[in-house]
Amino acid sequence: MNQYKIPEGFRFAAMDAGIASGERLDLALAVADTPSPAALVTTTNKVIASCVALNRSHMRSNDGLVRAILVNAGCANACTGEQGDADALRCAEILAGLLDCPVEQILVFSTGVIGKPLPMDRFEAGIPKLHAALSRIPENVEAWAKAILTTDLVTKIQERQIGTGTLLGIAKGSGMIHPNMATMLGFLFGDAELPLELGVLLQAALARSFHLISVDGDTSTNDSLLLWSSAKQNLGDSGDEAAWIEALHDCSRELAKSIVRDGEGAKKLLRVEARGAATGHQAQVAARTIASSLLVRTAVAGEDANWGRILAAAGRSGAEIDTRKAKVGIGEAVLFSDDQPHAAAEAAATEHLRGDEVLLWCDLGCGQESAEYWTCDLTEGYIRINADYRT
Template sequence: MMDKLYPWKEINGGISAPLGFYACGVKAGIKYKDKYDLALILSETPASAAGTFTRNVVKAHPLVLTEKHLADGKAQAVIVNSGNANACMGEIGDNAASEMAKVTAEELALAPEDILVSSTGVIGQELPLAKVIAGIRTAAKEVQALKGKVSESEKTEYAHQAASAIMTTDMVCKELALELQCAQGTIKLGIMAKGSGMIHPNMGTMLCFITTDAQVAQDKLKGLLKAATDESFNMVTVDGDTSTNDMVVILANGLSGVAPEGQEWENFSAMVREACCTMAKAIARDGEGASKFLEVKVAGAASLEAARMIARSVCSSNLVKSAMYGEDANWGRILAAAGYSGASFDPNKADIYLNGLQVAAHGQGLPFSETEASVLLKNTDIKVDVVLGDGKEQAVAWGCDLTHKYIDINADYRT
């Protein structure tokens, strides 16, 4: 739930909450017979659009196509499949991604360039295109039938099916809708994401789709998304792997009639950032095999970038993650991870706290009760505070512990 002090509130509707957006999920049988595995998001009108993408030099075919389709800063629909990444397949993969856009466009009477395409799943396997195309045709019919013909509760349920359809090893469906009151009217925002493994802060760390009925020019939308991504999805890590398919996309169709400016723009920007942070934390909580949620806050840094580098480094450390799983207050691993982060700081000024218990001061260990520490680390949520004495900047990263179950999930993922 959102903090009551925020100028926005949580509402129903998921990705379809904003005016003029509709979404659905269908069971195309891409990998499993009875799973929602193909999602479609449609805006009634062309929307300003922006995206951020993986920095992995190995990029999936739909991601490359979507980058091209976003070159004009516009889009009207997003088609997403799970169960197959459509990555590393050469010309076959390029053709499959293009065909997904083409068929979606035909079914919705749009131009292929206005369709964004995304996939997630196993790398290096041919996409079962016939099943995907059949699923697209079904989804297009369903999403068009939603316009003004279903109740809000039904529309919300269809949106939930869309959020379910992009899941792979996720155990929890990740979706949220918010609304912000402005002088000219109400702005709504919908967001859905997937991510559980192959998560690391190197953009985008998963798939995420955002819709809003605010009026926002594409250049402002692009800057807003980058800032939100830097604060959220680039600060979450599960296992140190960056996928070939990672993307975050935002569409703003302007149908609210509200173009936020001044303080209202600040509020809207904060709402987008908070929605992204909520999804990032949900991904960390749902990390493959995770038993604990890990939040690392670095304060007193000389720069924001230094704070972020250290927070990500500590949160990414397999030794720290293993210690948290074992409920071991091994603070030395935390300081060591900060030290190899690449950020410059004085370790002799560093204080470290575990769930509020100070275990190190000025870079050296303090006497503390191992029993008390063990009890604190039995909590599902673990907060690590690293307080430097170099400045006033701070940053937060989110992750999870590393358990035996992570190996079990990934040892035979392909088969």
């Protein structure tokens, strides 16, 4: 097991509170020694969970300072009415009482089945136990990451050391993954005192990572991403500002890729590149459309070098494309160019598709701009998992 370092000024705890089915960790708590600056981005879905509504309200009134976060798996507490709102607030109140801090400095996050109310007796009993178990031991990082999982097969953790400072990223996500925000639950803990506004840093990291992934085209009611720094290390000790920002971007990017690599039923990680676009926006649109195509992703699952599906997806994306100049490839094999297919290249493309990391690309033939996007193949496993999700 990796020995991850908890950033200075934070303590973690996790437990099996009996919220999710089976014997597993399902409740996680992270506490800062003092109220610490944070930035939060939440789902753009118009249907939101009670925890999302509560967190938005708290972030509007707490001057951007957070003392603790509570995360549960097994129950989304979404579409549960006024009782759901009251339950989310009650969780925050219990924790605020234990920490002797304003309730607005507490954020709560939930993930799991929509329409299922929180089993409050388990929260009432579990939160004090979590508080008593808080520590900085490295094992708590892995336990914390396990406690927030749903259909995920693996934990998703990234750590970066910047001078004497630490950046720790933990995420969950495997299904209901599509960019419109953060597309999962994600938590980025740091200990650097930064001159830039955390919200600006978080939005920049999102644009280069979590906004560039898709598993199934769905955006959850609970999606949230938090950047939280204890500000215990000044940049003179923890590396310069540019190095910290680069670490934030790299950590976010690798977490995003780990989510699609662990996509429900997935066997292959796909990188989609749109090249030769007239504008950066058109490159992004083309890459996202290709990556979101069910026909493209099922072809990859079947290791079928079906370049026509890639070209057709690019053509319907809305981006400008000149088929006389356009090119389509898989790996290093060029399957279409000069308005003609190249059947002789299909053997090399098929060989590339047998790997667990696949590159699909399309040159639109209209300019110099490019963009990339990450997704996964679409297999029968995705259907099995989601057909049986509640049963």
